[in-house]
Amino acid sequence: MADIARRRADWSALRVFFAVAEAGGINAAARALNLSPSTVTRTIEDLEHQLNVTLFARSPRGMSLTEAGEMAYQRVLTMERTAATLEMEIGDLEALPEGKVKLAVPDGVAGYFITPFLPELLRAHPGLDLSVDCGLWPDRPLDGEAELTVSYSEPTVGDLVARPIAYMHYACFASREYINLYGELNGPEELLKHPYVHHVAHTHQREVWTEEQKALQVLTNKRIQTNSSAVVVQAVKNGIGVAFLPTAILSVEPDLVMVEGIPPVAPMKLWMVHHREATRSARIRAVADWLKSIFDGRTRPWYRAEFVHPRDFSLPAVAAAKALAPA
Template sequence: MKEVVRHRSDLSDLHVFYAVAVCGGLNAAARSLRVDPSTVSRALDQLEARLNTRLVRRTAQGVVLTKAGEMALARVRTIESQIAELEREVLDSEATSPVGAVTLSCSDGVGAYLLTPALTQLLRENPKLDLRLDCGLWPNNPVEADAEISLVFNAEPAPGYISKPVAYFHYGLFGTRSYFELYGKPESVEEALRHPFLHHTAQTLTSNMTRKVPAFQDLARRRIETNSSAAVVEGVLAGIGIAGMPTVLASIYPELVMIGDAVEPVEMSLVYHRDIERIPRIKVVLKWLEAVFDQKTKPWYRREFVSPSEFGPFIGGQASNLPLGAGKVTERVSAQTQVPKRRIAASGV
């Protein structure tokens, strides 16, 4: 029994040392731990006495870690992290519903158009669950924690990680029905070159384009160039021009019309470390993601290509979410001489 108590005391002293190292001083650590500075000083002295070495040098400005202190801090960080994970696992296992936050990383298009609209049911069924959605648009301002689950295109295998393909994205050239009624629908990829193109800098469809136009993206007039999938989608819906987009968007916006054939599919995988898959809050999000990309009920995610014209029976009467001004227009004009007055008149404003 005495041995157990001694180890508990050791762990407490390590926690105090961690607070001192992170806060940069004894007084700051005492405020963080909500104890007296004398308690912090005594615990630090006890730890240094047991290790028979100095971990910090005390100065007027605070503390400075010794070489031994830096080594100890690296170890203690690992211990603190493991304790925090243990507490989360125990809390999750004892809770009637999953508790805590799950950090999920994905592209901004997947996050905005495919995941966020499907979050309502997940969060209603799990009121103690929070989701941190990291779409990677602001590297200097990430979400609070590293991603526990990632949706990755063309994922590479990594030791200790599970990589499970969940969806295949078929890309094609798209414009809206109202845009084509106004400017004429191209009957070939060559004709599509005459239309303004919204280019996503992360897309590499050139190698998969038809042989007739192997460098479509290089030849097309990039009326808009952006690194945001959402900007491309909203630009096409607003009638600016055409763009290469995944066919799944036609299940959300029936106003979208595809030109020509789809390119080879891009595989998207669910990636997570095998050590966390049994944690309840992780399990419930993984199960939800598999339902979001269920290929049986959503054929646009299958490896084999299914034309958007065949989506109807699977959408189930889903109301179209059309952009403002996407009304029917019968007059056709040249796509290269877009006239604002006609666009305003077409919107019914």
């Protein structure tokens, strides 16, 4: 083993050889490496002695590679490219999470379930800036392609990584005043007697709905139709009618009431999507890790795959969840 080690060319010597081959002469290579010409000359001579070959043909016009030198040059060129790639990849992993990260997130998820926890992220990483595209103004798009997407749709094409980060359990909700005024809804058929606030995007993952739930969506008295989650929540809060909302809404609107007589809809997966190479960047990785933490079902049971009844995560569980979240 010791003999093999002695026969191996030194990395620093190969770097000098590469510089001479690229520059075509000792003096130019010495300037590029910030070394003396005598040091460069001695390094090349030692390398040739070690390899027992002549790497350069010397002439008054400069230095040119011999056949052995050309072979060595091609090998060292591959090594240089590998080193450059390694430096870029590892450098990204170790870099500080600074700069802008663009998110694409549905407006309700962004407004109700992500924004309240933004202070945690920005305090932990003061060099980060966020661009949050909720898709509400197609004629005023935010610059750049989204680097992280949170979506109810799983992508099926492209070089993308998609993982479920939360399960949204949709149930029927009303305001407490509405229930006090009109009474409890004691079965799915009673939903047809009440004004319904309908979000037009509430069609994702319908394959998990029962036939009865699909029929109810068609037959309900849609008093309000909207593409805004904020409109749905505010309409329900103000007693206009009932709507299906994720049980997670109680973490930010604890005065709403889940209607016990209407069975919850099967959960919908919330996906985090990004290009395969994206999380090599420290800034994107920091935001991705933060997103996973705020949708962690261990501290926020409303995001678990199994249905957890709101009475089992009655607030102040929210305060406890925030206290457990990473700073």
